[in-house]
Amino acid sequence: MNNRILVIAPHADDEIIGCGATIAKHIDDGDDVFIVIATNAAYGAPELYTEDAVQIVRKEALNAHKLLGVKETLFLDFPAPALNAYPEYKISLKISSIIDKYKPSFLYIPHPGDIHQDHKAIYRASLVSARPQGNIKICNIYCYETLSETEWTPMQEKPFVPNHYVNVTDYFNKKIEAMNCYKSQIKDFPHTRSIESFESLAKFRGSTIGVHKAEAFEVERQMII
Helix, strand or coil: CCCEEEEEECCCCHHHHHHHHHHHHHHHCCCEEEEEEEECHHHHCCCCCCHHHHHHHHHHHHHHHHHHCCCEEEEEEECCCCHHHCCHHHHHHHHHHHHHHHCCCEEEEECCCCCCHHHHHHHHHHHHHCCCCCCCCCCEEEEECCCCCHHHCCCCCCCCCCCEEEECCCCHHHHHHHHCCCCCCCCCCCCCCCHHHHHHHHHHHHHHHCCCCEEEEEEEEECCC
C-alpha cells in the first residue's frame, strides 16, 4: 500500500525549501503527497501584502506542486505573519479535520526553533492535531529546516539538530526546478533563500552521511505498529 504524506507549510515555498527533494522521492516511490499552505498574508498584514501578491505566490505553489506530482494542494487563510496573536486551537481544529480526511502515515512540519512566529504556531498546532487518539495514528512526524528561518534560531530556543537524513542525490534537481517556480520568493546569494544556499546546504547535509546531497530532519515521532 502506498504511503500518504502530509506536508504542512506555514507559507508558500516553505514546503519546497524544507523537504522538496524528499517530496519528489516520496512521489517517485509511489506515495501520495498532500500539501497544506496554512496562511494568507493579505488577511494578516494587508498593509504589507496585497491579495494580488498572495494569488501570485499561490499560482507559483501550484506550478511547483504540479511539477513534482503532488496529489492535492490545500490553501488555508490563517493570518500571516500574525499567528502569534491568533487562537491556536482554531488552527489545530482545521489541521485535525485535514488529518482525519487524508489519514497520513508521514507528517512533515516546521521546526519549533524557527525565528518566525508563524512557524512555531504551525508546529504546535500540528502536534496537537497529530496526537495518537482514536483512529488517528501518524507513525512518522518529522520537522524540516527552512533556510532563512531555521538557521536564525534565537539563543534561548531549541536549535535544529538533525537526526534523520534522506539521500536526495537523485531528486535534488527536482527540488530546484520546483523552487524556480517561486520566482517571487527566490533571493540573490548570499541570502539564504537562494538557489546557491539550497545547494550548499544539501551538499553539507549529504557529506554528513556520505552521499552527494541530502535533506535533514528532526524526528518528532517514529512509531512501529
